[in-house]
Amino acid sequence: MENRSTLVRNYNYMLRGSQTLSSNYLIKQLPKATVFLDKRLQVVHASDSWIAYFDFSNDAVFGKNISELFGEISKDWKTVLNDCLKGKSSDVGVERYSDNENEEKWFEWSNIPWYDENENIIGIIIQTDDITTRVHNELKLEKLEVLLREKSEIAKIGSWEYDILNDEITWCDMTKTIHEVPLDYAPTIEKGIDFYKQGYSRNTISMAVNKAIENGTAWNEKLQIITAKGNEKWVIGAGKPIFKNEKLIGLIGTFQDVNDQVLSQTKTKENEHLLKTLIDHLPLNVFIKDKESRKVLVNKSECDYLGVKGPEEVLGKTDYDFYDEETARITREDDLYVMNSKTPILGEERGSIKKNGEAITFLTSKIPLIGDDGGAYGLVGISMDISNLKQKEEELRDLINVTSLQNKKLVNFAHIVSHNLRSHTANFSMLLDFLIHEKNEEEKKNIIGMLIDASDNLLETLENLNEVVAISTNTTLEKRPINLNEKIKTVQQNLAAFLLNNNAKIVNSITDEVYIKVVPAYIESILMNFVTNGVKYKDPERDPIITLSATSNNGYTILSIADNGMGIDLKKYGDKLFGMYKTFHDKKDSRGIGLYITKNQIEAMNGKVIACSEVGKGTTFNIYFNEKD
């Protein structure tokens, strides 16, 4: 600015007394845009650069008033120009101007009085500088500063600067606010470091600053400070050295309050940790599957259950990798159902078979994961292995079945007893009543004969009942392995005459190696009963053939005794076949006790008997001997 004024003064000197010149070549060629105005503010001289800068045409400039040329000029400038005419040299000013194309231009002006040789003011010399770019840059900078300030306020980022030579540190207002110190607070580097929490934070920052000064390294650390008001805060302190001519002259850095973020992150982490601990230690299998039923999360139980060391062996795989085809197909169907219908499956029982053939029963729940778009993007699965429970349940059910069966048998037996005894006593009572009132001697004898019959019947009934009770209560009888064929041979010998008389044949396909675990006394009676029955109820049209065979299945040896007799309609009589005193054929020697006793004997050995029959074809009895207990 000093230079420019000097220059103007030189022109002034040069031009003194030359005001009459219409065109001064010196002025015309001045490199700086310059204009000479007379006292009426009319243009007397102008440099070419001035005319060009404002885009005026040559003839339209000279003799024109400055206001005419610029349109309206600012009040300030007008005052300055008038002052100048009174001999007051002035500073510079800035004026805005719109050119012919309406483009905004900024120029800086400086004016000085124009003197003639007698030191009289005859006008004003004005020099202008195009400062459009500078103005624009300044505006931009101002904007940037505003922006930066706002940003720093929003992000709670402050800055600081340390001048090593003068050992001076400056904090911006935000940095002070974060430290909760007044805005006139004067920090030092030591005080700054002391704000950091003792221990890790303070050590870290001390070392970082030292290293930056010694080695010129930058730092960026998340640390804790204790503010002037005693609050603990998480901050990110960053700093880097500044060099001038390769010499370290200071440090500059930012200081950000991240307390809220850190606390919420910590909270999130805690929650995550809690959730993970919970999921991992739940005694349930927990997994998350994606849309393709690939597992994307599994907990420890699921890993243990699948027999893998860690989740990485499971993630990305589907049930097809761990279960048999059928099981995997069913689980995939469940998955699709849950995801498509967006309805959870809760606590449903599912069986599954692992690749190694192990069968498992689960209680499974699947809950769809619904995304922002309303569609399911996967599911959460929770399942519990209830195989043990299931087995217990089955055992319990078996036990209940046995108990209720025994109970039923007991009630049935009670009815049999009461019925049979009652029918005999009723006869006694009736016959005795007759006897008392009977006059006829012959009839009396007849009645006494019947009383004897009734008495015999009662005795026989009691014996039969006794036999049944003996079977059901005789738990001392030990089961031991018996060679089946040997027993069959014994029975065959005992029945030799009976078989011969009936032209009966026994076909035995049982091998000599078959042993069954039975009570020896019972097996003979059982064989005897079935064989005799088969012959007794033969079809009158054909000779009886009894076929014996044996198979083994599921802990049972199954003895089949098939005859070609008349058969029995099981639909009609099935529930009574093994009942006491039930006879179905009009045969003189059928007492209706044999099958009842046989069945009791089989059941006393934990076995069972199943009959199938077709009228006119024959009957087959399958006797299950329990080999386990």
Add this chain to the structure above:
Amino acid sequence: MKKINSIYIVDDDPITVFGIRKMLDSIDICDNISAHGNGKLALDDIKKSLDNKGQVPEIIFLDINMPIMDGWQFLEEFISLPLEKKVRINIVTSSIDPFDMKNWGLYKSKTHHIITFNNKPLKRDHLKEITKAA
């Protein structure tokens, strides 16, 4: 007293048959009493009579536990016979099984015939009471 045309005793126990017959004779109510050893024999007889336009019993004394065809099976078939005239069926049993009592109720509701349930032994006065044409 009006005499009964025909009485059936359906029971496999000869002593019971003897007793009922003897008591019926003593009240002189019927000249045509027949005994049948089980339900099937009795049913076959009734069917035969029906075919020959013969007499159907007016009163039946029916035992429950019998071989071949028991009392209930007999009833099942009997109530499906095309008999317009009411027949009185007196069940005579030593059973105290609640199942039998239930069955009695069931059959009573299924037929227009009269069915009574009587426990053994039958007394003469009670027998007189239940030996009337339906």
